[in-house]
Amino acid sequence: MIDLRRLHVLRAVDHYGTVTAAAQALHFTPSAASQQIRQLGRELGVALLEPEGRRVRLTPAAHRLLAHADDIQARWELAERDLRTDGDEPAGLLRLAGFPTAVTALLAPAAAALVARHPRLVPRISEGETADCFDLLFDGHAELAVVEATPDEPPRHRARFDQQPLVDDPFDLVVPPGHRLAGRDRVELAEAADEPWVVPAEPSTCRTHVLSACGAAGFAPDAAHEAVNWDATLALVAHGLGVALVPRMARATDAVVRLPCAGQPRRKLLTVTRPGGRSVPAVAAALAALERLVRTMPA
Structure with missing residues (x-):
């Protein structure tokens, strides 16, 4: 049986780029994070880390495993949402993230409209640059973010997020x-x-x-x-x-x-969720509020 906690460490190394950065985000030491991945590799009978100079990197087997890991994470979150859903009325804590201008022009007025329309919903907004917003989503500290699309292709790991044009x-x-x-x-x-x-x-x-x-x-x-x-x-x-x-x-x-x-x-501004996140009633309500808001903006 795969330990989902160890699988999350592997996903964090891929997301943050290095074992050290992933360990810092997860509040581990680098050696503890490496040990978690090596133990996962022993459970599966494959090597997931290999030396690269004075550092280590993920092996081809690790990258193959990551495609399955993202699917497992998405299914697990879907199961959690299914168990916690109480009808279709948006309610509870909704964590939103966005870069500074998005907070001022979009998330703040949208959150106020959400509270007026859905009194049981509690929006909480975090301000951060685009990379910070992706980190918040990955770590499970935000359900919806508004980010800027860069002119260049997004980093490979961002393909694991659901990104849709907003305005x-x-x-x-x-x-x-x-x-x-x-x-x-x-x-x-x-x-x-x-x-x-x-x-x-x-x-x-x-x-x-x-x-x-x-x-x-x-x-x-x-x-x-x-x-x-x-x-x-x-x-x-x-x-x-x-x-x-x-x-x-x-x-x-x-x-x-x-x-x-x-x-x-x-x-281009995008709305970003984890896979399947748009079906959550609170997130769907926030997306609808953002869509109503951008329709009132001058071209």
């Missing part, structure tokens, strides 16, 4: 009042190629979006400043220190001027 969020060029482009209805992004730029700091997903949009317009932005959050970006632009691409969901103030861009660079 496209356009980027606008933001300039200070009085800027030479401020009176325009629409601009070509290349018109700002020679400007100093305020760009998102690493490791923000939006940095990739901004650099990709500028690259598609034929230039690499002169990154005069870097900022982690949109409030800081808008403050730098308002003081005439540069221009920036800012998603429409990040609400700007009258201290800056928003200009739609030709070609409409945009980011």
Whole structure:
């Protein structure tokens, strides 16, 4: 009989990338995590870890086992939900996660609407970047997340999550009042190629979006400043220190001027659950609330 706890350690190593990172997430020592996987391998009669320099990595047999492990985990969660379901009325704790702008523009108003519509439902929101949201889902600390899709292909382990499009969020060029482009209805992004730029700091997903949009317009932005959050970006632009691409969901103030861009660079927002999670009444209610909310947003 396979020990499901050991199987979870194996899945954690695949998700986090290394035995050390998985052990930290599971509150194990690296040696204890390795021992759990080696014991699982002995139970199955195969080696699941092999040396790679001074570290270890998962063997081909481990990767074959992982496909079954994900199916086993999904079936186990389905059994738990079936036993705990009390009718179709959404109720109980619902843990939501999202990157900062998603919390402000989507999850906070959606949670308020959920409480008004379903008094027995208790939403709890955690803010984090996209990678953090996937970790919360994997660890069972969130049932639903709103994340940004990156322009690149997602890491392989994210295929174990159910990811569905929610809404496209356009980027606008933001300039200070009085800027030479401020009176325009629409601009070509290349018109700002020679400007100093305020760009998102690493490791923000939006940095990739901004650099990709500028690259598609034929230039690499002169990154005069870097900022982690949109409030800081808008403050730098308002003081005439540069221009920036800012998603429409990040609400700007009258201290800056928003200009739609030709070609409409945009980011895609996704809702993410573990497999089968969308059928849970509380999650389904939250998804419906998010869908109602995005339908009211300007294009």
